[in-house]
Amino acid sequence: MEKIGKVASENGVVIFSKSTCCLCYAVQILFRDLGVQAVVHEIDHDPDGKEIEKALTRLGCNGPVPAVYIGGKLMGSTNEVMSLHLSGSLLQLIRPYQHNLSSHD
């Protein structure tokens, strides 16, 4: 679906989300703590929301939100993001997009 691709390629880190989804919120918090200003696209406030939801499901996102794109490429949902982070790979992927490295308290 072109809208997804457009939003993903125009921004560094994109999280497709729903305003009521707390797991999406958790992923946002993670990126914020890593110093990344992620673009959060809430599909329940998007008129094309249903289309986007179907497309994300077809792309393999179970949920289908949150769906995380980094540098225009689909990383996956919460499971994938967590695995990437624990293996150390996530930090490398987001390096170009980190503004300020906030120290977690």
Added chain:
Amino acid sequence: MMNSTSTQFVPSRRMGIYEPIHQMSMWGDFKGNNCLDASTPMILEVDPKLDNQSEDTSHGTVGHSNKYDQEASKPPDKVLRRLAQNREAARKSRLRKKAYVQQLESSKLRLIQLEQELGRARQQGMYTGSALDASPLSYAGSMNPGIATFELEYGHWVEEQDRQLADLRNALQSTETGDVELRIFVDGGLRHYCDLFKMKATAAKTDVFYLMSGMWKTSGERFFFWIGGFRPSELLKVLLPHLEPLTEQQRLDLGNLAQSCQQAEDALSQGMDRLHQILGAAIAKQLGEGNYLPQVGAAIEKLDDLARFVGQADHLRQETLQQISRILTTRQAARGLLALGEYFQRLRALSSLWSSRPRESS
């Protein structure tokens, strides 16, 4: 009785036509005394035959002869109606019997589970304070066979865990155990934790609050609980001192793992806080009107989110374990698994040790 000259229909006891009605009252209140007696099958046997023949009547002819004699004196629609009623009564009786048997079977499952609990409790010297508290378990068990199954399987899981740990301890203490053998232990141990996560995922589908409350664990373990299980970051803190000596690279990798694990945990915790607020607000909407179904219904939709969180937390636990095992050598991983297992064993014993401690006389 078959020689009556009245044109009224007389119940033919030989055909057992009215048996079903007697049986009905027995199924109806599950008193159970004669429900499974031998006369029950008679309903099923007689039934198909009833369809094919007319009634043996009381019309004054020799009715005591072969009960399959065709006699045309009964008005056919009355006969058909009674046949239909009998079929219906027999069908209802069969349905009631089926329901009764199902109830028996779930009671049996519950009984097995209670016996397991009792056996385990006696073994470990617990008397209360653990899962034997009547209210939470029996409520969950009798209301939800999925949870009763989970508790049963969890009991088996703990026993298997204890066995694996004893074997692992022996293997590590023996100087002859090589890395190949230890690798088998490590892989088996990790797989066993995965089995538990799978069991929990299945149980979450039937009752997510049960998972969140940790009711299948001892009260001591529940003190350390975080979203349905142990804290992954705690895991690393417990293990680190027991993994020495470590190389510099290992120390660095484990340090990074600890940090990312903590960050992931914090993110999930904040997400859970938000879910708390949203769920609470949904239930608190429009109070005072007496009708609660719409609000509770909306709250129930959010429980899917809760199940996802429990799944996510378990995923974090599983990934943390996998990462640790990748960073360590086989022997270090084996030692780590043993230390972890013993840590959990102590937690399990914590509440019972507390309740059985010697009290000072005042």
